[in-house]
Amino acid sequence: MSGPTPGFLVWRLSMKWRVAVDRALAPLGLTHAQYSLLASLLGLDRPSQRRLADHTGLEPLYVSKLARTLEVAGLLDRLPDPADTRAVQLVLTARGREVTGQAVGIVRELMEQLLAPLDEGRRAAFVADLHALLDISQP
Numbered sequence: 001m002s003g004p005t006p007g008f009l010v011w012r013l014s015m016k017w018r019v020a021v022d023r024a025l026a027p028l029g030l031t032h033a034q035y036s037l038l039a040s041l042l043g044l045d046r047p048s049q050r051r052l053a054d055h056t057g058l059e060p061l062y063v064s065k066l067a068r069t070l071e072v073a074g075l076l077d078r079l080p081d082p083a084d085t086r087a088v089q090l091v092l093t094a095r096g097r098e099v100t101g102q103a104v105g106i107v108r109e110l111m112e113q114l115l116a117p118l119d120e121g122r123r124a125a126f127v128a129d130l131h132a133l134l135d136i137s138q139p
Contacts, residue, residue, distance in 0.1 A: 024107065025103055038100040042100060074095050
């Protein structure tokens with residue numbers, strides 16, 4: 001195979017996306033990783049840190065660190081899990097929902113820019129391929 005390998009291309013695309021999200025969300029005081037947690041909380045009902053780690057693909061210890069930082073910033077609350085005394089549940093605060101809503105809008109616009117070179121059919125195929133490669137079902 002000549003030229004960049006698929007692994008290199010995936011890595012480069014991932015890095016391009018992460019840097020773009022970090023820059024776009026900087027005015028809100030968020031990083032890409034923090035955004036991943038906050039945006040995921042919009043669709044999950046009081047997940048444990050472990051469940052959120054599984055959902056985002058981040059290490060549980062890193063999710064714990066991010067959650068503590070976001071709690072100090074007033075964007076989420078860490079609540080005791082009534083079913084498991086060792087676990088905590090995560091929930092967005094009112095301010096967290098507001099900031100996350102703004103961030104989601106920014107990231108959606110950024111995604112449109114990134115996918116702009118692809119026509120609608122190629123976009124759909126690209127997204128389907130990503131789901132297949134990540135072994136996750138499409139919404």
